[in-house]
Amino acid sequence: MKSKGNYTKGLISRCTNYKDSDIIFTLLSEENGVQNFIGRGAKKPSSRLSGHIEPINYVEIYYSSNSSLAPVSQIQPINSFIKVKSDYNLLIKSQYLVELSEKFFSDETNNKSQLDRLLKTIDELTNTSHPELVILVYEYELLKSHGFGLSIFDCINCSKTLNRESHYFSINSSGFYCKDCLGEANSSEELIKFSIESQVVFRSIERRNYTAISQLDLDNISIKSLSEILKKSISNVLGVQLKTSRFL
Amino acid sequence: MTLNRSSLPIEIQKLIIAFSSLPGIGPKTAQRLTFYVLSQSVEETMKLSDALRDVKKTLSYCQNCFFITSEDNSSGCNFCVGKESSSICVVENIVDAITIEMSGIHSGSFHILHGSISPMNGVGPENLKIEELMKRINNNSTNEIILATNPTLEGEATSMYLSNFIKNNFSNIKITKLAKGLASGTDLEYSDFNTLSNAFENRTNID
Numbered sequence: 001m002k003s004k005g006n007y008t009k010g011l012i013s014r015c016t017n018y019k020d021s022d023i024i025f026t027l028l029s030e031e032n033g034v035q036n037f038i039g040r041g042a043k044k045p046s047s048r049l050s051g052h053i054e055p056i057n058y059v060e061i062y063y064s065s066n067s068s069l070a071p072v073s074q075i076q077p078i079n080s081f082i083k084v085k086s087d088y089n090l091l092i093k094s095q096y097l098v099e100l101s102e103k104f105f106s107d108e109t110n111n112k113s114q115l116d117r118l119l120k121t122i123d124e125l126t127n128t129s130h131p132e133l134v135i136l137v138y139e140y141e142l143l144k145s146h147g148f149g150l151s152i153f154d155c156i157n158c159s160k161t162l163n164r165e166s167h168y169f170s171i172n173s174s175g176f177y178c179k180d181c182l183g184e185a186n187s188s189e190e191l192i193k194f195s196i197e198s199q200v201v202f203r204s205i206e207r208r209n210y211t212a213i214s215q216l217d218l219d220n221i222s223i224k225s226l227s228e229i230l231k232k233s234i235s236n237v238l239g240v241q242l243k244t245s246r247f248l
Numbered sequence: 249m250t251l252n253r254s255s256l257p258i259e260i261q262k263l264i265i266a267f268s269s270l271p272g273i274g275p276k277t278a279q280r281l282t283f284y285v286l287s288q289s290v291e292e293t294m295k296l297s298d299a300l301r302d303v304k305k306t307l308s309y310c311q312n313c314f315f316i317t318s319e320d321n322s323s324g325c326n327f328c329v330g331k332e333s334s335s336i337c338v339v340e341n342i343v344d345a346i347t348i349e350m351s352g353i354h355s356g357s358f359h360i361l362h363g364s365i366s367p368m369n370g371v372g373p374e375n376l377k378i379e380e381l382m383k384r385i386n387n388n389s390t391n392e393i394i395l396a397t398n399p400t401l402e403g404e405a406t407s408m409y410l411s412n413f414i415k416n417n418f419s420n421i422k423i424t425k426l427a428k429g430l431a432s433g434t435d436l437e438y439s440d441f442n443t444l445s446n447a448f449e450n451r452t453n454i455d
Contacts, residue, residue, distance in 0.1 A: 013368075014368050015400075015401075018272070019272070045431035045432075045433065045434060046431070046433045046434055048435070048438040050431075050434070050438075050440075051439065051440035051442060051443045052440045054400065054401050054440075054442070055368070055401045056401065057440075077440050077441050079441075080440065080441040080442050082441060082442060082445055085401065085404065085442070086408075087408070088405060088408040088409055088412060091401070091404075091405055091408070092367055092405070095367045095368055096367070098368075099367075099368055243367060243368060243369065243370040244367040244368060246370075246372070247367040247372055
């Protein structure tokens with residue numbers, strides 16, 4: 001008996017050429033996490049799949065089998081993020097976001113909210129003068145939604161509310177030490193000094209007060225150093241360094 | 249007694265591992281190839297072995313265009329000597345250069361990058377022959393650079409990187425790119441947004 005067709009929506013994260021004209025690709029799907037598919041003959045110019053199977057394409061996919069490498073019968077593009085793909089720096093940034101999301105995507109579960117957030121973030125890259133900030137917000141929210149949120153209001157050692165002054169951030173413990181507890185930090189812990197302004201950025205992201213962030217003089221706050229801290233925290237959580245992070 | 253792969257002679261295990269390292273060859277195919285090699289005559293197997301050794305021992309990359317060559321000449325190889333250096337066609341790999349050369353469309357020289365920028369696979373501009381291309385442009389009277397990278401995400405990224413880099417370093421060089429759009433024999437209905445967008449952007453007048 002012919003099996004019933006399946007349908008899913010998702011973002012293509014990576015593609016690999018297979019045999020003469022096939023493409024194996026990974027999809028960050030709404031319902032089933034990270035799924036692998038094969039587009040038979042997709043490299044042929046006359047193929048109906050041709051051109052659709054490309055990283056950072058948001059697509060609708062029809063497939064017939066439930067195997068680990070299901071052949072795609074039809075593919076319909078929803079958003080190809082043309083603006084992102086026509087700018088080298090934005091393309092690299094969006095590839096970083098996709099690789100990061102791929103690592104956090106859970107298998108066999110509904111990932112719609114995470115996928116929606118990713119799609120919105122990629123879209124936002126083209127509408128902002130501070131794409132680094134957009135990435136920062138995404139990284140922060142992603143860590144938080146997976147239970148690895150940073151402790152930014154209270155001291156990680158004594159739980160005392162932090163005063164409005166510079167504090168040291170511990171990568172290993174994902175939070176700040178107050179002045180009194182700094183001596184308690186383990187000698188092997190990586191500590192980074194944080195200015196008040198930098199802490200305000202994190203606090204505003206936490207409170208989702210993006211207007212407050214836009215009012216800050218972002219050129220004078222080192223977004224790069226904030227982003228470095230988040231990247232180190234992400235590496236700490238994942239246990240691996242993302243390949244795309246060195247290109248940012 | 250159960251026979252598993254580790255109980256096979258070490259020479260066979262080594263050959264299976266060697267075949268498995270080839271792209272598209274899994275352990276099963278590697279095992280099949282190994283036993284096929286074993287069934288062949290010594291002469292046939294030596295032919296394969298000699299061909300493999302020779303390809304690595306006698307061939308190298310031309311230090312000018314980075315095509316394969318058996319000569320040890322720093323000024324160029326058979327493929328690039330005698331070609332116009334005013335126009336350089338930049339391609340991702342040797343097969344692309346051969347395809348364009350065989351079509352007879354391009355009379356200028358080639359530069360083979362040996363890959364494309366692919367951050368997801370950890371390949372950056374420093375892993376390609378970009379610095380060598382810049383040296384070549386500097387030393388020759390190059391007027392035009394034709395970017396003939398593949399119309400994939402990686403190819404496009406490489407092309408964008410190169411055009412920015414060349415523009416910033418050589419203001420008087422014309423940079424062109426292969427046209428993109430609908431391929432012959434395709435249906436408009438099944439075209440993707442990128443292809444359609446390119447086809448519309450690069451539409452031409454009908455006289």
